[in-house]
Amino acid sequence: MKKNMKRVFFFYSLLFIALIAHLIYFTIFEKDTSLNSYNPRLNVIDNSIQRGMIFDSNGITLAETVTSGGSIQRNYYYPEEFCHIIGYMPKGKSGLEAKSNFTLQKLDNELYQRIQTIFSETSKPRGNNIFITIDSKLQQYVHEKLGKTKGAVVVLEPQTGKVLSMVSYPDFNPMKIEKNWDNLKNDKDNSPLLNRAAQGLYPPGSTFKILTAGAEIETNSNYESFSYDCEGEDFFDQKKIHCFNSTVHGKIGLSEALENSCNTFFATIGEKFEKGVLFSYAEKAMFNKPFDYTLEYNKSSFTLSETATPTEIVETSIGQGKTLVSPLHMAMITASVANKGIMMKPYIIDHIESYSRNPIDTTEPEVLSEVFSEETAKKLTEMMVKVVENGTGTEAKIKGVSIAGKTGTAENSSGKDHSWFTAFAPSENPKIVVTVLLENAGNGSKAIPLAHDIIKKALNN
Amino acid sequence: MYELIILISKYLFLFYIITFMWQSLKIILTQKNITRSDIKTCASRQYIMIILFHVNSFLILSFNNETAYFDLNTLLVCFLWIILFTLANFVLKLTYPGGDKLMWNSIFFLCDIGLVTLQRLNPNLAHKQLLWLFLGFLIVFLMPFALNFIKDLSKLKYLYLVLSLIMILTTFFFGDTAGGAKNWLTIKNFTFQPSELIKILFILYLVAELAKPKLKPINIIIPTIISGFVILSLVFQKDLGSALIFFVTYMVVIYITTSSNLILFIGVLVSLIGSFIAYNIFEHIKIRISAWINPWADIEHGGYQITQSLFALGTYGLLGSGLNNGMPSAIPVVERDFIFSAICEEFGIIFAICIILIFLTIFYICMKTALNSRNRYMSVLVSALTCLMCFQTFLIIGGVIKLIPMTGVTLPFISYGGTSMIISFIIFGIIQWICSLTAKP
Numbered sequence: 021m022k023k024n025m026k027r028v029f030f031f032y033s034l035l036f037i038a039l040i041a042h043l044i045y046f047t048i049f050e051k052d053t054s055l056n057s058y059n060p061r062l063n064v065i066d067n068s069i070q071r072g073m074i075f076d077s078n079g080i081t082l083a084e085t086v087t088s089g090g091s092i093q094r095n096y097y098y099p100e101e102f103c104h105i106i107g108y109m110p111k112g113k114s115g116l117e118a119k120s121n122f123t124l125q126k127l128d129n130e131l132y133q134r135i136q137t138i139f140s141e142t143s144k145p146r147g148n149n150i151f152i153t154i155d156s157k158l159q160q161y162v163h164e165k166l167g168k169t170k171g172a173v174v175v176l177e178p179q180t181g182k183v184l185s186m187v188s189y190p191d192f193n194p195m196k197i198e199k200n201w202d203n204l205k206n207d208k209d210n211s212p213l214l215n216r217a218a219q220g221l222y223p224p225g226s227t228f229k230i231l232t233a234g235a236e237i238e239t240n241s242n243y244e245s246f247s248y249d250c251e252g253e254d255f256f257d258q259k260k261i262h263c264f265n266s267t268v269h270g271k272i273g274l275s276e277a278l279e280n281s282c283n284t285f286f287a288t289i290g291e292k293f294e295k296g297v298l299f300s301y302a303e304k305a306m307f308n309k310p311f312d313y314t315l316e317y318n319k320s321s322f323t324l325s326e327t328a329t330p331t332e333i334v335e336t337s338i339g340q341g342k343t344l345v346s347p348l349h350m351a352m353i354t355a356s357v358a359n360k361g362i363m364m365k366p367y368i369i370d371h372i373e374s375y376s377r378n379p380i381d382t383t384e385p386e387v388l389s390e391v392f393s394e395e396t397a398k399k400l401t402e403m404m405v406k407v408v409e410n411g412t413g414t415e416a417k418i419k420g421v422s423i424a425g426k427t428g429t430a431e432n433s434s435g436k437d438h439s440w441f442t443a444f445a446p447s448e449n450p451k452i453v454v455t456v457l458l459e460n461a462g463n464g465s466k467a468i469p470l471a472h473d474i475i476k477k478a479l480n481n
Numbered sequence: 482m483y484e485l486i487i488l489i490s491k492y493l494f495l496f497y498i499i500t501f502m503w504q505s506l507k508i509i510l511t512q513k514n515i516t517r518s519d520i521k522t523c524a525s526r527q528y529i530m531i532i533l534f535h536v537n538s539f540l541i542l543s544f545n546n547e548t549a550y551f552d553l554n555t556l557l558v559c560f561l562w563i564i565l566f567t568l569a570n571f572v573l574k575l576t577y578p579g580g581d582k583l584m585w586n587s588i589f590f591l592c593d594i595g596l597v598t599l600q601r602l603n604p605n606l607a608h609k610q611l612l613w614l615f616l617g618f619l620i621v622f623l624m625p626f627a628l629n630f631i632k633d634l635s636k637l638k639y640l641y642l643v644l645s646l647i648m649i650l651t652t653f654f655f656g657d658t659a660g661g662a663k664n665w666l667t668i669k670n671f672t673f674q675p676s677e678l679i680k681i682l683f684i685l686y687l688v689a690e691l692a693k694p695k696l697k698p699i700n701i702i703i704p705t706i707i708s709g710f711v712i713l714s715l716v717f718q719k720d721l722g723s724a725l726i727f728f729v730t731y732m733v734v735i736y737i738t739t740s741s742n743l744i745l746f747i748g749v750l751v752s753l754i755g756s757f758i759a760y761n762i763f764e765h766i767k768i769r770i771s772a773w774i775n776p777w778a779d780i781e782h783g784g785y786q787i788t789q790s791l792f793a794l795g796t797y798g799l800l801g802s803g804l805n806n807g808m809p810s811a812i813p814v815v816e817r818d819f820i821f822s823a824i825c826e827e828f829g830i831i832f833a834i835c836i837i838l839i840f841l842t843i844f845y846i847c848m849k850t851a852l853n854s855r856n857r858y859m860s861v862l863v864s865a866l867t868c869l870m871c872f873q874t875f876l877i878i879g880g881v882i883k884l885i886p887m888t889g890v891t892l893p894f895i896s897y898g899g900t901s902m903i904i905s906f907i908i909f910g911i912i913q914w915i916c917s918l919t920a921k922p
Contacts, residue, residue: 021737021738021740021857021860021861022852022860024736024737024740025737025848025851025852025860025864026848026852028733028736028737028864028868029844029845029848029864029867032844032868032871032872032875033841035871035875035879036837036840036841036875038879038884039837039875039878039879039882039884040834040837040838042879042882042884043794043825043830043833043834043837043882044830044834046791046794046795046882046883047794047795047798047799047830050795051795051798052795053777053791053792053795054791054792054795054796056777056780056788056792058780058781058788058789058792059789059792059796060792060808060811061792061793061796061797061802061807061808061811062796064808068484068806130488131485131488131489134484134485134488135485137484138482138485
């Protein structure tokens, strides 16, 4: 009987230990669940402290809290340009205001600051400041260039994954968030609160051919001698695939096919792949996978299963089918070509400083995935340079700079085609990656001039 | 300045509770003959820690930062509790000569944490709670006279049975509904929860039947039928938390007394089938379960309580917001079911973990008492009462931190509630009395 009692007590002790373990686990790993607009505490703290500031990469103030005449206000100095990055408050919180809320509210050296505030009537203890990776001049330029076109632009540094610019339109003004809240919230057609650059998912169109071509180079040792006679259209298991405007490309190899974005060629090699090859490359390129990005984002999806029909395989290898990708992710794929096949984790917070400018934390670049071998990346770069030199992307040409790019026209159910252009420059020593997506703009060439201007501006800085 | 004091107090509170637990550990190790500390010194250090905690928190709570005055009413509550605790500290050893000092200290510390939290949340309730504390203390102080007179508690088993049946039936016919459960009785201005009283009566009866040395099948079947009836009637009053506690306690008693793995297996089976049926019959159980699986899906309605509780836990982390700095009032029924979340929010998670450890200390002492007792009936009785409180504590803490689905039961000694407070005192009074008897040479 006493043995049973001991057993029972042992069992209950386990239950109590489970309670403690869960509490510790929750506070350490699930703390972010508190960053929710239904949590009334988040705003209350902002009234008792001086919320941290947000700066651009050159130390220019982007957001700060000012108290004037007893009322507390969050000022945004580039409200529309940075609305999807910094976000808004106090109507709930979004963007960095939400995701880095605890950083902005965290008081460094709290005891000292509290003592200090006793002696000065007006000041409040100050939270930590965030420095982001974006240069506000470039951001302004990109924002102005995108103008009133629905779409998104992402600029990355390929070697580190630094986000250099990220713009999405339609946008909103966070300074007027309270006034316009109902309109913004209910505008389902434009969804201005959505950050299209990271949250918008679109069919990749021909930009996906970068991945198909990479897979071909690595899995087919004779890829250079393989050629195909393009007649402008062809049947693949009863599915008719035709090239853009049904252009006849004639007898071509992989390089020319990418240059001219020949659909029938890519459909042919897509059909030849062994089962699972394309899927494994998509996974290497981080499709269907989370990549722990600071801001809100949606995972890109690639759904070619083992039992996929030939039609699905063919459509997927030319970037149609069910594949969906965000502009940010397309920029990451392009950056992996630019960075010797290695995909870096994108990041937007450069470093964090305390109120007294003491460093608190600095983001170190991190490798996310090895998508291609260095050799393959080199081959792909050569091919993508030809796209801009003689192929579908000639409008992107800049004198004296070698640009590698790929156009894309994404058929979709919402109306006219989406227009993609993704590129990096200079091709021999890549400094930036630019990805442009314009919603329902017609064909791929619409996005090119915009990318051209941005590359020019970014390289001149 | 006020903010600064709150900030410093945050660390002081941790110091008090950790010192308290350090002394607990020393006492336990000394009792096990592993170390040699003076138990009396340790216990009086604990007394000092409780008083410091109490005065510190009440000074913060009574100070009005705008007018820069101390609120006299609050200071009075502070003072009255010190009297109560000091009195208890000296007189309880008169009626419980062999009682466990560490257990008394732990219980009163929990009571004090509850009182402070209530004063913070709702001063009116704190005043009432103080009254309940006095009443509970008085009952517990006088109880041994009655217990010593009865001596063999098992001989009154039919009285317990009849009383608990009367309680159940009256709630069934005259009960009031609160929080979805029909488990309150109102007599003039006085409301109480009969299920709390049934807890003790039922266990006294059950143990009297099952602790007999030679159990025949009939001795098991009759209490089983009666237990089934009690549990089912609680289920139909929608008081599922109590029903679950009763069921688990019944299983524990029967496992301890019969050592039968078969019965344990049947019990698990019955509970699985029972929960499946209950899930399909009762709408509010479905809501609770889906609020547990994904509270974020229905954050405005079904998931509201639990998400607000999680916000309280998560926003301020290990050290808490500091007393008076959080927003515990945003959590529904924070004075009763969700009081643990309020403590997590303002005192921090480390403090909350210490509270769980204090509960564990209390249950450890109880179990030790059960194992030491040479009287079979008393030994089983202590383990049954302990398991009851233990499981109740687990249910409510696990519920508010979303380890398990939420069931509305009170956190012993901390939640607001007169019935719960007095019954908890009586339960530990019985345990201390048995402890006292065992300790006698």
